[in-house]
Structures are given as C-alpha cells and as structure tokens.
Amino acid sequence: MKFGFVVPWGDADDVGELAAAAEKAGWDGLFVWEPVWGVDAWISLGLAAVRTSKIRLGTLLTPPSRRRPWELASQVATVDRLSNGRVTLSVGLGATDSGFETFGEECDRRIRAELMDECLDVMCGLWGGQPFAYSGSHYTVTPTDFPTIGHTVQTPRVPIWCVGALGREKSMRRALAWDGIIPQVLDSDGVRQPHLDEIRALKESVAHDRHFDIVVEGTMSEHSPAAYSDAGATWWIESMWDAMGEHSPVAAAYDRLVQGPPS
Numbered sequence: 001m002k003f004g005f006v007v008p009w010g011d012a013d014d015v016g017e018l019a020a021a022a023e024k025a026g027w028d029g030l031f032v033w034e035p036v037w038g039v040d041a042w043i044s045l046g047l048a049a050v051r052t053s054k055i056r057l058g059t060l061l062t063p064p065s066r067r068r069p070w071e072l073a074s075q076v077a078t079v080d081r082l083s084n085g086r087v088t089l090s091v092g093l094g095a096t097d098s099g100f101e102t103f104g105e106e107c108d109r110r111i112r113a114e115l116m117d118e119c120l121d122v123m124c125g126l127w128g129g130q131p132f133a134y135s136g137s138h139y140t141v142t143p144t145d146f147p148t149i150g151h152t153v154q155t156p157r158v159p160i161w162c163v164g165a166l167g168r169e170k171s172m173r174r175a176l177a178w179d180g181i182i183p184q185v186l187d188s189d190g191v192r193q194p195h196l197d198e199i200r201a202l203k204e205s206v207a208h209d210r211h212f213d214i215v216v217e218g219t220m221s222e223h224s225p226a227a228y229s230d231a232g233a234t235w236w237i238e239s240m241w242d243a244m245g246e247h248s249p250v251a252a253a254y255d256r257l258v259q260g261p262p263s
Contacts, residue, residue: 005253007032025259061092074150085152093163113170122139181202
C-alpha cells in the first residue's frame with residue numbers, strides 16, 4: 001500500500017512547503033482539492049513539483065464537468081512535464097454544494113457525467129498528439145497545426161483515478177475503464193466510505209491482468225490502513241478535513257505530515 005495526504009486548506013506556497021515536508025517524511029503522494037473559486041490547484045501543484053523530486057502529486061479531486069477539456073489537459077500536462085512524470089489526475093462529479101449553483105455551473109447529475117466522459121476523451125486525444133478530431137454532444141474539436149507543447153512525460157498519458165459508486169453499473173463501468181477507482185457507497189444517509197468487505201468484493205471484480213489502484217480516503221483515528229491494505233486497497237489517503245475549523249489548518253497539516261505515513 002502507498003500513502004498519500006490530501007491538503008485540507010492552504011495557499012499555493014503552503015502546498016509547496018507541505019509537499020516538501022511530505023516527501024522528506026516518506027509519504028508517497030500529496031493531493032489537493034480543486035475548488036470552484038479559490039486557490040488554483042494546478043498552480044499549487046506546479047509549485048509543489050519544483051520543490052520535490054519523488055513524491056506523487058495530484059488532485060483529489062477534479063470535477064471535469066466544469067472545466068474546458070483543452071485547458072485542463074494543458075494544466076495537467078504542464079505539471080506532468082514540470083514534475084518529470086509524477087502527476088495523477090483524480091476525477092468525479094464533484095459536490096454541487098461547493099459552489100456549483102452559486103457560480104452557475106451545471107448541477108444535473110446526468111449531464112455532469114456526460115461532460116466528464118467527453119472531457120476525458122478529449123484530454124486523452126489531445127495528449128496523444130495531432131491530428132486529433134472529436135465530435136460529441138458537448139464538445140467538438142478539429143485538428144490544428146498551431147504550434148504547442150502538449151505531451152505528457154508519462155505514457156500513454158497520466159494515470160486517472162475515477163470515483164465509482166459501488167453497485168451503480170454506469171458509475172462502476174466508467175471508473176473501471178481508467179487506472180484506479182475512488183470507491184464510494186450511496187445509501188439512504190448519503191455518501192460513505194466502503195467497508196472492508198466491500199473493498200474485498202471490489203478487488204475480486206477487478207481484472208488481474210493489469211495494475212489497477214483502489215484508493216481509500218480516511219483518518220487513522222477512525223480506520224485501519226493495514227486492514228484496508230489486506231482487503232485489497234492500494235492507496236491510503238490520509239485526510240484531515242476537521243483541520244479546516246482550526247486556527248491554522250496549514251500548521252495542523254504540517255504537524256501531521258512530519259510524523260510520517262501510517263506504519
């Protein structure tokens with residue numbers, strides 16, 4: 001199992017400092033969330049890239065439905081080159097209460113899913129090089145000979161982790177088509193993290209002829225990373241969302257990072 005940390009709060013410079021601290025302390029990855037309005041995730045990750053040399057960097061997560069595919073593709077590829085191939089892109093529909101309605105973003109779940117699928121198709125096509133053409137319900141791309149730097153260091157593209165709702169056929173089919181799944185369970189109480197037996201069942205359903213990440217987010221005070229590893233999870237993402245209510249969320253995150261990943 002690999003161990004990552006998602007930054008609960010901080011400006012771009014804070015993310016750079018936290019990434020350096022995480023790498024020194026032995027963490028495998030550092031991740032940031034991508035807000036509708038606020039600190040730019042990809043500028044933050046670009047700064048983290050130049051202050052580190054080994055740790056994996058990425059979002060947890062990016063909602064593609066509110067992004068222009070060519071702009072997101074440019075940002076991801078730029079940070080991938082800057083980090084010499086250390087980027088992971090995590091995607092999902094996102095939480096509409098995080099500012100979607102306030103800023104006029106699409107809130108319909110079905111349309112957001114369509115936008116995400118088409119955005120990922122266009123991004124991967126652009127990373128593959130020209131000529132590239134695409135005709136979808138929401139996006140149209142025609143080949144261009146305008147000079148650009150668009151390639152990624154990682155081939156054929158950066159790894160993509162996708163949220164998958166266990167038991168939901170369309171959601172799971174989408175997630176399993178990529179490089180990793182961030183599993184969630186939708187029940188009468190809302191969204192929850194999967195239990196150990198659900199991770200075991202998910203592991204059994206994944207094709208064994210390729211590497212595929214199963215990404216679990218949680219806190220050591222509530223869950224056992226070792227138990228999730230035994231069940232089949234490949235990444236544990238330590239989260240400290242409660243730190244957002246503290247006097248200094250950045251200091252709280254730094255104090256946790258320097259302690260190192262779960263043993």
